[in-house]
Amino acid sequence: xxxxxxxxxxxxxxxxxxxxxxxxxxxxxxxxxxxxxxxxxxxxxxxxxxxxxxxxxxxxxxxxxxxxxxxxxxxxxxxxxxxxxxxxxxxxxxxxxxxxxxxxxxxxxxxxxxxxxxxxxxxxxxxxxxxxxxxxxxxxxxxxxxxxxxxxxxxxxxxxxxxxxxxxxxxxxxxxxxxxxxxxxxxxxxxxxxxxxxxxxxxxxxxxxxxxxxxxxxxxxxxxxxxxxxxxxxxxxxxxxxxxxxxxxxxxxxxxx
Amino acid sequence: xxxxxxxxxxxxxxxxxxxxxxxxxxxxxxxxxxxxxxxxxxxxxxxxxxxxxxxxxxxxxxxxxxxxxxxxxxxxxxxxxxxxxxxxxxxxxxxxxxxxxxxxxxxxxxxxxx
Numbered sequence: 185x186x187x188x189x190x191x192x193x194x195x196x197x198x199x200x201x202x203x204x205x206x207x208x209x210x211x212x213x214x215x216x217x218x219x220x221x222x223x224x225x226x227x228x229x230x231x232x233x234x235x236x237x238x239x240x241x242x243x244x245x246x247x248x249x250x251x252x253x254x255x256x257x258x259x260x261x262x263x264x265x266x267x268x269x270x271x272x273x274x275x276x277x278x279x280x281x282x283x284x285x286x287x288x289x290x291x292x293x294x295x296x297x298x299x300x301x302x303x304x305x306x307x308x309x310x311x312x313x314x315x316x317x318x319x320x321x322x323x324x325x326x327x328x329x330x331x332x333x334x335x336x337x338x339x340x341x342x343x344x345x346x347x348x349x350x351x352x353x354x355x356x357x358x359x360x361x362x363x364x365x366x367x368x369x370x371x372x373x374x375x376x377x378x379x380x381x382x383x384x385x386x387x388x389x390x391x392x393x394x395x396x397x398x399x400x401x402x403x404x405x406x407x408x409x410x411x412x413x414x415x416x417x418x419x420x421x422x423x424x425x426x427x428x429x430x431x432x433x434x435x436x437x438x439x440x441x
Numbered sequence: 442x443x444x445x446x447x448x449x450x451x452x453x454x455x456x457x458x459x460x461x462x463x464x465x466x467x468x469x470x471x472x473x474x475x476x477x478x479x480x481x482x483x484x485x486x487x488x489x490x491x492x493x494x495x496x497x498x499x500x501x502x503x504x505x506x507x508x509x510x511x512x513x514x515x516x517x518x519x520x521x522x523x524x525x526x527x528x529x530x531x532x533x534x535x536x537x538x539x540x541x542x543x544x545x546x547x548x549x550x551x552x553x554x555x
Contacts, residue, residue: 192493192496195459195460196463199466199489200486205482207481207483208482209481210480211480219475223475226475296476335478
């Protein structure tokens, strides 16, 4: 009885100190080997659960998934055509996604998704670098933000922490129309800081910009709405991602630095 | 997932022994960090501190209406949103309000102190 009336302050202080100690030890990398062992246990379980979840979602809306896949293929085709410079390269570009041939790709399985962050089953043991990016077909999916030994965390454009410099291109024209900052607000993508003088249109493509530290011309999404007010300095566009980040189960990682 | 876990931990802290509640908060925080790839110890620190506040309230005040839990949950989530930038979902809040109401109707019996 006496024990139950005792303040929990002692155990609280022990646990809080322990948390801080673990936090600091992990920050300086002292726990990486222990984490590696634990990741080996958790990653297969997470992968299994996520794959099951994805397969259930895809089964329930397979027709929509099929249409989305076809849509993505068509968008890819448009981007490929637009990036062609010579007629004799057209056929080759139609058959291959326009990604640099020197890039080496590592397939990765998605094992979790939360608030615009994707967890992957590949880590530093598979020679991934912190600057690695992920693509699905040739669509930009995200950038690695954390590297464990056997798993990693990827920040997609939908993450509230993501800020990407992007360009807007008309699929029918060469060269870009506008430039802006792609951010996420309430699970929606917005391209902000677009100058008022430029005139992006609905259905224009939004692609990565080399000035943002990413490989250029990787499609991210398309414009669905333009928000423009005369007294503002900038205009804003609402963007729909070309790929449903929560619906994919595999993607490719590449070391881009 | 995290919001649900926090809510569950607060519920446990409301009714279970203090020691168990704190240890559970610590361990679930560690597990969440491991699963989400955040730095180990971060969530366990936050969860343990949150549960400790609930326990302190439970000790000091006799007013133990389950709606107090909901207030704790909202305050805790707002502070998390301010410090870590994690999202505070209105749907989760509504869902937990309904759960609290059910708990209130089924289990809550006001303490009568003479």
